[in-house]
Amino acid sequence: MKPTDPGFVNDLANLDRLRAGIKGKGDTESLRAAAEQFEALFTQMLFKSMRQANEAFESDLMSSSNTKFFEEMRDEQMSSELSARGSLGLADLIVEQLSALEQPPATPEEQAKAAQEKAAGFEAIQQSRQVSADDVLAKVFAAKDTTAIDTAAKDKIASAPEQAAIPAASATTPADLVRSPLRQPQEKPFSSPEDFVTRMRPFAEKAAGMLGTDPAVLIAQAALETGWGKKVVKNAAGDSNNLFNIKADPRWAGNKVATQTLEYHDGIPVQERAAFRSYNSYEDSFNDYVRFLNDNPRYSEALASPQDPRRFIRNLHQAGYATDPKYADKIINVMESVKKLMK
Template identity: 55%
Template sequence: MKQIEPGFIHDLSNLDRLRAGISEDKQGSLREAATQFESIFTQMLFKSMREANSAFESDLMSSNNSKFYQQMHDEQISSQLSTTGSLGLADMIVKQLGGEPQDLSQHQPTTDLSPQQPSQPFSIRPINADSVALPTKMKSQPSAPLSAPPLLEKVAPVAAAETLPTKQLQPTSFASAEAFVSHMKPYAQQAARALGTDPALLIAQAALETGWGKKVISNTLGSSNNLFNIKADPRWQGQKVATKTLEFHDGIAVQEQATFRSYDSYQHSFDDFVNFLQHNPRYSKALTHSNQPQQFIREIHQAGYATDPNYSNKVLAVMKKVQSLL
């Protein structure tokens, strides 16, 4: 198939010739289509760079007419670059689609090391995970001519060597009370040691506040991870989330809008709950009874932690179920 000349970028006859030549030479048509794709990709690069530089434009050089001709110039340059294989994208596409790439030796740079030494093409050593991950143990390997294997084969060993452990995602809901208790147990045990109380009490309080983890306060950005529904007062400098809550005034339930603290994790929620009790003077009396779970939660309730008149009784009722699941 006769190669399509770059010509004028907006000359649609080039595309007509490309369609007409598919039946004659599929291999050549694949090459030309890949070249066209590289041209489009290069245009996108130019466009992104122009847009990034728009903040520094001067009024003198940023008229609509200048932008119009500048765009035409960029498109034409993109077409010219794609025909020379400057990016190598077309060769990679042809190879990935089962075609035969062009001889890459014509695109290899040459070096003139001395007046007496003729120019020779650069050679590239095969990449392996050991040589990338541990530079001090790189082995001497003979140079090999540059070939054109698929891109993924080139980068896969490097990616494998640099893979880092992924942070485990915590669940946003729990299928059962057993699942909730099992997941919260290590956090509660750590917090209970800091407070000197029973971890079952802390899990029960979190279960009551969140409906066994099914009603954790959240917004469009995700879960707040707030297991104890601690509100965000003016002293709180972290993330916040606003929602409607049920408060009791003189024994009457009233729905109000309130702002609550937001945490990165359940662990952070337990840690802040411990800090909230230990650094708030109103709970100093309650902390003296931390080794007595029933008295501890009643003192927390009386200190104003919750407005529900039956709050402490509800927590103790849930605690019995938690103890049966531990």
């Protein structure tokens, strides 16, 4: 990366040139210049704090107002030069984060292609790590009859979900089964609220049966949390399949996905970064939702009267499930739409 010329830190014309050079959204050069200015100010504050910390050890013989003045000028110039050279890396981080915000969201096709490329790369790594395991397995199969194992493998493949199915045209050997990595199934995007309700209904009915409530309220809650399945928590590693936005607290030992979330503090929305639980499928998300409610004593009142879905979700909200002050009312409104789609 080519460093920019920091110039003289007290040259006010630099600020005018920065303002004049901003062309608008997507102007990477102006973004970098502004990020370097911010990093320089931050570095200058660090120098100033360190100077102040050393004042207790200074003497009148070695310190004067003129000395402090020139030290401040030197610190300001040094902070500007360090920022321009990228010594601290703060400006690079700012440019990376803000540039990512300007990128348009990936289409479902692009997401699917990226997922396939990541899976192919992971498989290549796994193949290099499984050489010794393949050798051991080959010796075992050379000494024993593999008919029973092949039959079990074929039965397992036939009963696997469609997303993880192996094409019939490819020959699958026991060694291939060991070499192939475990992949997290990629759920198909939702095309409409009707599609969301249809696909979530069997999972919701199972979970509602265990909780003793109406499946419509569970689908409505999942719809509100995920925008009808279009805003499921995700990061660069992929989707979390987390339909109820359950956070990954210290008790959670499974996979996690960290991302920005909107929380309400005293009714004021605040953006925060949090870690959420990650599942292999939407069905796993519903199952963990049931476990989560049953394992937390604070939701006991909601579970004590689940027959009335409106009362159930209001008690859940009052117990602290969400910080949005209108959370229960929003779910009840969505539930009416869900019931119409379930008919």
